[in-house]
Amino acid sequence: MKSSIDHITPEAMRDSSPPMPRFATQRFSRRGMIATLTICVILLLPTLFYSLDADISLFFIGARKILHGGLYYRDVVDVKPPLIYYIYAAAIALFGDDQISIRLLDLILQSTTCALIFALIRRAATDDLWGAAAAVGYAVIYTSGAGSGTIQAESYLPLISVGMLHLLLARETIIRPIAIGILAGVAMLLKATFGALLAVAVLAEIATIVHPWRRMLRDTILMACGTAFVIAIFFLYLQLSGTYGSFQLVQRFTSGYARLGWEHPGEILRGGTTALLYYFGNFYTLLMMAATGIGIYRSAFPAASAGRGTQLLQCATLGFLGMIGTIAIEGKFAPYQFSRLHAFAVVLAGFGLVGILRSATARHHHGRYTRLAAVMILPLALLFSPLPRYLWFAGISVRQELANLRDGTAEHRGENIPTVAEAGITGRFILNARRDGDQVFAAANACGLVYYSARTLPEHPLYFFAAFVSPFAPMQWKDSIRADLLGSPPRFLVLQINDSIPGVTGSPLSSAQTLRALPGIDSLLNVRYDLALRGSIFEVYRRR
């Protein structure tokens, strides 16, 4: 039996025997390209209405501190490399000190990603329908990630990945491998494991581009040099800013954090597999997964007339698998972690989707059963596509934002989420109660949300919450927090009471419990503070 995917080729997929009056391979006119990119931007627009969450609000407050002269690793301490904080800082510098700023910059960056995906496929395969499917698919999947799935460090890897794919398929020059290496280095500044892009690029060169081995060796060395160059600049920054010691502390924490994921390899395998399937079934969606499978198949078994389209599929397959590998290495499986796959995934899925569309519409035999099958399968295909998820999240946030605008409560964005809502209440309470010069300290996983709502910036260094909750966090951090609190007690102390996340911190304790366990803090709270506000998530203490 001949399969329906048997006759699809990446080179414009034009080897199907039946004629294809509809959806045939074609180059779009300029108007068609503009329309495609406009659709992508429109699809991305709802991200403007998404709110901050615990993670990304920390980036936002950290960026504010950087813009106020703070230094990453000294005044802002997080397990992530600094680039994401500087992206946020750039957004605030460009568009102002409001959460919309990062959303605007994100819209620009993600639109650019879509445009680059389209251009990449256009160049490699001369099939603009494939390019359009991939670009639109990217916009839909990215927006379907909702508030917590967007503007993360992982969200910007696709931009770098597409750039790398462009370079991998580009004309041979000496600059090309160096530029690839530099991109891998920049990716490492988003997250250290993204350095795997370098391995992906090297493998892609070996597997897809036929060169003499000397040339391959030279390119590999040049790529490594490019990455080393970025790493060298990073270490220069650490030395010049005098934050190398803090960086080493972060590394000590990171080694404990990484071990946490791998304490029970069996659990990782089981939990990881379940999370992977949950993501692919529920977020990436089954239709996209099936289409991606077609793309992977075609990359493994190229048609006889294989060209750069096949090369692109092979590079994308390697990237897709490599990025899954990085998630497995990290041992953390939150849905946003999978954003790193998206550039590679949509290239594969776009190919598969267009193949399915062409196979379905090119058939001459439209019998009774075919029509019935179309009627029955189409709703299922739509149900298991990213569209309902997109409409769901985009719809909720747009509706909520419109209601906020109508009620004149624009600052209540995202307050349909309990933590965001209570952080908003807490922040507004502090905002109304504080006087000039009053300091606020939030010991909370969602401390960024509290600072944001209270429109304040902590005077003390900004630590991510695991820094004092984790048993493997360096003692210096806990001592520093304790000394700051005891030395200059802030006017308001906010404690989160429900943020016990053993999978992240390695401790069953909440921020509130951990902070009170630091020597002297409990008595400080009892003697010098009154409970000013108690919610189900946060407690606010006010110094007498």
Place this chain on the structure above:
Amino acid sequence: MNPFARIFFLPDRPSEFSRPGWIIVGAALLLVMLPSLLLPLGPDQSLFFISGQKILQGAVHYRDIVDVKPPLIYHVYAMAIALFGPYDVGIRIFDLLLQGLTCWVMIGLIRRVSSRDTLAALAAFCYLLLYYAQDFASQAQPESFVGLGGLLIARMILLGNSRHRFLGIGAICGALFLFKFTFGMMLPIAVLAEWMLRAGSLRNTIKSALMMSAGFIAVASLLPLYLTVGGAWHGFLLVNQFISGYSRISLASPVQWFRNLLEHPALHLADNYSILFLTASAVGAGLSLRRSGEREITGESLLRFCVIAVVLLFGTIVIEGKYAFYHFDRLYPFGAILTAFGLAAIARLVGKQRKNSFRGLVMMAALLPALLLFTPLPRYAVNCAVNAWKMWRYDGVASAVDSRDHSEDVAGMDVRGLGVYLGVTIHERGGGTLFVASSTAGIIYHKAGVVPEFSINHFAFVTAPFAPREWKDSTRAYILREQPMFIVAETTDRLPDITGSNASSLETLRALPGIDSLLRARYDTSSSIQSTQFTLFEQRRGE
């Protein structure tokens, strides 16, 4: 050949497999099924089990047993207990025979329509893998019978010639209806398939549909007959009153209903059904679109039947609005056939590439472990094989299976131990009555070896605000009148999705007028069982 023989006997054509080949296939399939014999019964199966025991003692469903499902599953359990004895393994043997029979019909059907023994064996293997890869509580459910019924219908439609077969098809649809009302969907499936695959004209389709409906009505009308003869109409109407409230829960919030529809089936299909099987099923569905000769019965015809069945049966799951793992059982027999055809097509495609792509082969070799991860094999290994081994190793202590962290494991470690403890204690004291207020009451009664006198076993029928007043009153009256020696109440079974209430069984029990004071006045809280899940009230000695 008579119609019965047509259904069950294999075709008169050369076989790909020799007799020893088929023996090996049979042994392999049996090997997949065998570990399930060691698995315990889950909460639902235990309820069916004690109801079956009650039926053997002369009880009538809806009159002496309160539960939402139609009567057939309870009577089937009664039959299994009568045949194999009142043990977990008896039900497991019955289920094994049922699934074995399903595989037999599936193999025969595929061989007849495609002459491909390998495909037939592969489909049966895929089916068993899907079925047994689920949690142990998901087998021997009403859904487990859809495969046999559905495949018999497929066989009659595709291979039958006699007009009387339509009556048989209708009768099978009627029987499935008596397992679960939504399984009545098999009738439209059969009509649609007949129209698409055999009848040719609308006139013929209408004729066959009428005959199918006659068969359906003949069997379905056994229900009113049963209710009339058993004097169970009143109970049936009360159950329907409950069902209307129960259905309103899932439809109360269309937004939540839609969200559930988005989330649960996708997760189930990716995780349980597995990505590889899903992809293969999609390929199988694609193959069903291939042109086949007018009214010629081929592999494509069977695939078409399976596509129709999968889509419409998926519709019944959506209608029910509940997405437990076992709800998807109804799709598996047809999904397995699509999967087998799809896998074979993919394998052939890959095989063809071997000549011209060494790199492709290397890539496939690298992908193979990942592919295995995305089949139901790992789930089968954990849920069936490993759990069976644990049961064997720990000498049949079911809690060994329960101890793992699993969302379906509502019972935890306590429930079976508690049941066994109560059984032993009652036996030592030479008798005594037991009342269990819990959503896992079936397991406790079953492990205690007690056939409950009272009609309500699942306490959701008392907890739900929309439950008939009569049920709450009769529960209260029974406890006050009988004052059982032991009362067990679950403290953690808050099931708002089922009951529409956030109250636990213990809270509901205490809220019944007079019960709280009875418990305080006449009962002690037993310290024999250290459980966070249950409170055991023991009547004071001499009371």
